[in-house]
Amino acid sequence: MKAVVVHAPDRVEVVERPAPVPGPGDLLVAMRAVGLCGSDTTAWYVATKAPAVLGHETAGVVVEAGPGVTAFRPGDRVFVHHHAPCGSCRACARGDSVMCPAWKPNRLDPGGLAELVRVDAAAVAADTLKLPDGLGFDDGALVEPLACAVKAVARARVLPGDSVLVVGTGSNGVLLGLLARRAGAARLLGSDPDPARRRLALGFGFDEVFDPAEPGLPARVRGATGGGGADAVLVVPTAEQAVQAAVASAAPGGRVVFYSPVSPDAVWRLAPSEPYFRDLTLAFSYSSGPAETRAALALLEEGVVSARRLVTHRLPIERAAEAFRLARAGGEVLKVLVEIGP
Structure with a gap:
């Protein structure tokens, strides 16, 4: 499968990688739209992760559900969050999910900018959301930044x-x-x-x-x-x-x-x-949790925010390096999406 490896905001390459295999509770999702976040093009921030497959503003379609998954099935169109709280610690109990000790790990393997992504069981359980029929994958990719x-x-x-x-x-x-x-x-x-x-x-x-x-x-x-x-x-x-x-x-x-x-x-x-x-x-204000992603999805469904207006540039995964250049350009460029698959 194709995946985008980021060494620096101006050093981006598309590589071939083996497809991940879902385990118990996991999902395998074919990515369809991935937004580029400002953090993806910020040199100091990227340096803390590189080389890495970035991308966390994601939407796609389920192609395989791991053993034990009952809430999702192949063909479901979903937003998937790259973080997940445990739901039972002191931080979660007070509604502060982004301070949960389980929050930090990236739950997307190898990262959102790939043709196929394994969504960790914790994210499947806590913050994977089905997209309503009226929303496209480009709208789904706005859930995380809107949250x-x-x-x-x-x-x-x-x-x-x-x-x-x-x-x-x-x-x-x-x-x-x-x-x-x-x-x-x-x-x-x-x-x-x-x-x-x-x-x-x-x-x-x-x-x-x-x-x-x-x-x-x-x-x-x-x-x-x-x-x-x-x-x-x-x-x-x-x-x-x-x-x-x-x-x-x-x-x-x-x-x-x-x-x-x-x-x-x-x-x-x-x-x-x-x-x-x-x-x-x-x-x-750091990041966002399950309460905010659900609120964001409702706002998108209501039409308060739409990809039709906010997304100004769409490029295929093969042109990921160009997408990163555009995302740093400013001017008439607002939100850049990398589109993957059919």
């Missing part, structure tokens, strides 16, 4: 009437904006240095999208919110300057949520007195 956005917006506690600022309006920022609006945001603002991304965000319902290269982003946000600032700020980029501007743009009593993985070497300089005396809540 992460569901969790982040919930952590930001967006309330009806809030002003919301999304820093970074690529595909993840667009998802965050759509969900913030769904939660009742009355004013939806964005910030992105890329003029094409700013224009695309307006097409997704953002009211205003600023260029952070121009001075005074916090002042412009206050001007667009009647002087108060943003009640909730969702931050996709991890550069120190973006983080500082995001915190300064929050309204008194506001919530700032950092969305993306941060390099272990990163250091952000923030004057503690600023968030302290403005009573800000600073939080991080």
Whole structure:
């Protein structure tokens, strides 16, 4: 079978590998659509895993069910999660599945970017979902990133009437904006240095999208919110300057949520007195669990988010290296899908 091995975001090769064999409780899934996540094209993050078959935004069709599997059968169209909680530890009991000690291992063998993938029994039991008839495989590949956005917006506690600022309006920022609006945001603002991304965000319902290269982003946000600032700020980029501007743009009593993985070497300089005396809540949102994936699937079925609008580029697995180049390009590129099989 074909599989995509990533050595670095700019060193990607398609290789032949033996097909995995499902064991008890496992599924063998023929991948049909795999989205490229920002982490898949972030050099420091890839370096912690490479060489590896990446890909965790996945949808496909069951071709074989291992012994003991009764909930799925060959022909079922599914989303499969690459992580799975145990469901019984202290973290799971408090609803914090991403902190479960069993969470970290990748449950996709060899990884999502392959023609055939063995889904580990734990993921089959905890977070493999059948796709409704009205959704395509491309929609199924959005379940995981949308679930992460569901969790982040919930952590930001967006309330009806809030002003919301999304820093970074690529595909993840667009998802965050759509969900913030769904939660009742009355004013939806964005910030992105890329003029094409700013224009695309307006097409997704953002009211205003600023260029952070121009001075005074916090002042412009206050001007667009009647002087108060943003009640909730969702931050996709991890550069120190973006983080500082995001915190300064929050309204008194506001919530700032950092969305993306941060390099272990990163250091952000923030004057503690600023968030302290403005009573800000600073939080991080890592990954997503079974509750969020089910919420994401329902949002896709409802049409709040659709692959038809968010996916801008689709390439076959044979052109995976080109797909990775596109995913790093910015501009008019939002979500890139690798399509596999018929």
